Amino acid sequence: MTTSRESAGDNRECPGANPDLPHYGLRLFVTGMTPRSTEAIARIKAICEEFLAGRYLLEVIDIYQQPLLARAEQIIATPTLIKxxxxxxxxLVGDLSNRQRVLLALDLQEKS
Structure with missing residues (x-):
């Protein structure tokens, strides 16, 4: 896997998106397509679609493919999510399985 980018477009493409809310830039560093990496990717994508639809850019970076980028960001463990x-x-370092911890790190709140 190389660097992949997923963008939810702009607010005009997402009827429910509020144009006054901030857009998010996220980088997820993983090590290949291991089960742990795959799960972390799925978890952050699900959170982004639920809370940030239409206003995020997610870059998934494989440290095996981009070691210099990982070094520049001082990545010492994966998965690592950077906002x-x-x-x-x-x-945020870890598998992103603790949803509340991820939401807190992204300054998001659970929907009621």
């Missing part, structure tokens, strides 16, 4: 936009910059 680059909006501020503040946040980093």
């Amino acid at each position: 680059t936009v909006p501020a503040p910059f946040k980093r």
Whole structure:
């Protein structure tokens, strides 16, 4: 796997999206297509579609394919999720199985 980008487009393409809400830039660093990596990718995609539909860019970066990028971001464990936009910059290390922890790191709240 190389770097892959998934974009939900802009707010005009997503009728339910609020144009006043911030767009998110996320980078998920993984190690190949291991079960742990695959699960982390599926989890963050599900969260993004539920909470950020139409307003996120998710880059999935395989550290085997992009070792210099991983080194530049000081990735020491995978999966690692980095929120680059909006501020503040946040980093979450682990398999993303704790949904509440992921939502907190992204400054999102569970829907009621």
